[in-house]
Amino acid sequence: MNQTIQNQLHYLSQKYNEYNLPMYLSYPVDSHWRQPADESAIAQELKEIEEAQVYVHVPFCKSICYYCCCDRVLSGKDEDKDQYIDALEQELALKLSGRSRKLKSGNLHWGGGTPAYLNERQIERLYGIIARYVDFEDNARIKLEAYPDKQIVTEGKLRLLKTLGFNYISFGIQDFDARVLNAIHRECDLEDTREIIGLARSMGFTVNVDLCYGLPFQGLGEFERTLQEIVRIAPDKIVAFPYAHYPAIYPLQRKIPHLSLPNNYMVSRLFELARQYLSTDYTEMGSDTFIRNNGREKHPGTHVVRDFMGSSERSSQHLLGLGKSAVSKIGRLYYKNVPAMDRYCSALDSGRFPIETGKTHLLSGEDAIREDVILKQLLGGNPIDKQMLQECFGIDFDSYFQEELSVLRGMEKDGLLLGVDSPRITVTPTGTYFIRAIAHVFDPYYKSTRNGENSI
Ligand code: SF4
Known part of the structure; x- marks a missing residue:
């Protein structure tokens, strides 16, 4: 790695990487x-x-x-x-x-x-x-x-x-x-x-x-x-x-x-x-x-x-998730089993689904769009395809994500993205080091996160 790229990575790491950005195994994350x-x-x-x-x-x-x-x-x-x-x-x-x-x-x-x-x-x-x-x-x-x-x-x-x-x-x-x-x-x-x-x-x-x-x-x-x-x-x-x-x-x-x-x-x-x-x-x-x-x-x-x-x-x-703390996603519904062994077993002994109270999430229409952008496109290593999102969800990407686009333009200036105002937004090789920082721009739940609450 040459010195110029090292310096750029150093600057961008200070600017974009935070320890508590989600890993995005789901959207929204289970917290x-x-x-x-x-x-x-x-x-x-x-x-x-x-x-x-x-x-x-x-x-x-x-x-x-x-x-x-x-x-x-x-x-x-x-x-x-x-x-x-x-x-x-x-x-x-x-x-x-x-x-x-x-x-x-x-x-x-x-x-x-x-x-x-x-x-x-x-x-x-x-x-x-x-x-x-x-x-x-x-x-x-x-x-x-x-x-x-x-x-x-x-x-x-x-x-x-x-x-x-x-x-x-x-x-x-x-x-x-x-x-x-x-x-x-x-x-x-x-x-x-x-x-x-x-x-x-x-x-x-x-x-x-x-x-x-x-x-x-x-x-x-x-x-x-x-x-x-x-x-x-x-x-x-x-x-x-x-x-x-x-x-x-x-x-x-x-x-x-x-x-x-x-x-x-x-x-x-x-x-x-x-x-x-x-x-x-x-x-x-x-x-x-x-x-x-x-x-x-x-x-x-x-x-x-x-x-x-x-x-x-x-x-x-x-x-279909089985076992304590296992996550299921059936259609648009996420739910999580109870993590405590005794509560997991006692729910089953009494013939109840061992689902943790308040640990369910039915994806709204908006969640489904954002889930697609974060999990299939960005974390899947693919470009954000505005036309495809329009065909799948009937949205005009540029108006729907107006606020996000203004942040993405800053990231484009920093060399993380290409083509923010074109039909396909591509993550650059430098941007792949900051993929979770790019993904979190599309995550309004993250903005409501209380200190220490975030999850993977
Ligand atoms: S990382 Fe260690 S503690 Fe965690 S599941 Fe694996 S072996 Fe167990």
């Missing part, structure tokens, strides 16, 4: 879902939809990482996991047993937590329960999140997963540097990682790796060594996401010394380094994802959308 749930309407919708992506939340972890924003439970006890699978079975029965035929799905995702922390008997049982209610398409993506720990991901477990039909495995690496890992209370052994990923690949799994930049004590040298190893390991897909520091919401993050965090400029440089290292063998997808050229994962071109599973190929418009 702004405030409507009561209409359970009978939800039950009716679940009877009528033909197909959906299915997300199953398995919250158990062997130890808890300080940087983590996920809903997780520290427990290795088999009886805790068995009871949770009982609850998932109740939830599936409650949501899907009233249908005349099974739900179809092209996408099953077990996320967490650490779903690979279930034992083989539990994995087989949980998969069997889901398959009672869901029919998977022939080419369905059946995916599980894992931790690169040989005690958690054993050869026997990988073989079982493959036999059941899992074809995709995602490993949370984040960084290999000992000081960085120590500061976030996480272990990730390079040799174990190489071995486990090699085994998974040899069995035919498509392999995804998550990296995190902006972690405590992470500098260019530390991250460069991690990137070098990752390029050698050669996963099919890499997601490089920025660390989200929200200590007001996630108290364990207070254990991370504030002064150990790289500043906004360094965070941009770390992402730039990732792009540089991955540019030869990988093609970018959306705002944070890299697909290996000629790997097992195919780049979906412009059909990318952002959702709770990250940047992925546009598939179903419905997402």
Whole structure:
């Protein structure tokens, strides 16, 4: 990176990057879902939809990482996991047993937590329960999140997963540097990682790796060594996401010394380094994802959308979330399950949907337009196409987004955007470092955010 570009990035990082900009896994982000749930309407919708992506939340972890924003439970006890699978079975029965035929799905995702922390008997049982209610398409993506720990991901477990039909495995690496890992209370052994990923690949799994930049004590040298190893390991897909520091919401993050965090400029440089290292063998997808050229994962071109599973190929418009804290989106309705284990289980014991009170949001007409701009166009890595928005939503973009356009013109002057007053607004390579800052211009909920309230 030459000095002029470094200076420009330095200036723009001061101007545009803030730690608490949302990650935009949904629009609006879940901290702004405030409507009561209409359970009978939800039950009716679940009877009528033909197909959906299915997300199953398995919250158990062997130890808890300080940087983590996920809903997780520290427990290795088999009886805790068995009871949770009982609850998932109740939830599936409650949501899907009233249908005349099974739900179809092209996408099953077990996320967490650490779903690979279930034992083989539990994995087989949980998969069997889901398959009672869901029919998977022939080419369905059946995916599980894992931790690169040989005690958690054993050869026997990988073989079982493959036999059941899992074809995709995602490993949370984040960084290999000992000081960085120590500061976030996480272990990730390079040799174990190489071995486990090699085994998974040899069995035919498509392999995804998550990296995190902006972690405590992470500098260019530390991250460069991690990137070098990752390029050698050669996963099919890499997601490089920025660390989200929200200590007001996630108290364990207070254990991370504030002064150990790289500043906004360094965070941009770390992402730039990732792009540089991955540019030869990988093609970018959306705002944070890299697909290996000629790997097992195919780049979906412009059909990318952002959702709770990250940047992925546009598939179903419905997402059925199962498990505590899981999010569903059926048509235009978002809703979130209760995060507390006891309340999740007791709702199911009494035959009620375990939906968190006031954690529902029905997209208004205006929300749907803004969701399209933020999640499909900006975060999907596509230009904002004014003509397409007019055809889909019947709006004249320039009048509808008059206020936003005046902010975007400033961003165009700063080199983040091109063609603000033309039919297609394009994000420049410099602008991609500030994509969430550009997206938040279209987010009126963000302006009403109270201090510390924001979410991913
Ligand atoms: S980062 Fe993963 S392994 Fe660590 S606490 Fe969170 S869910 Fe568990």
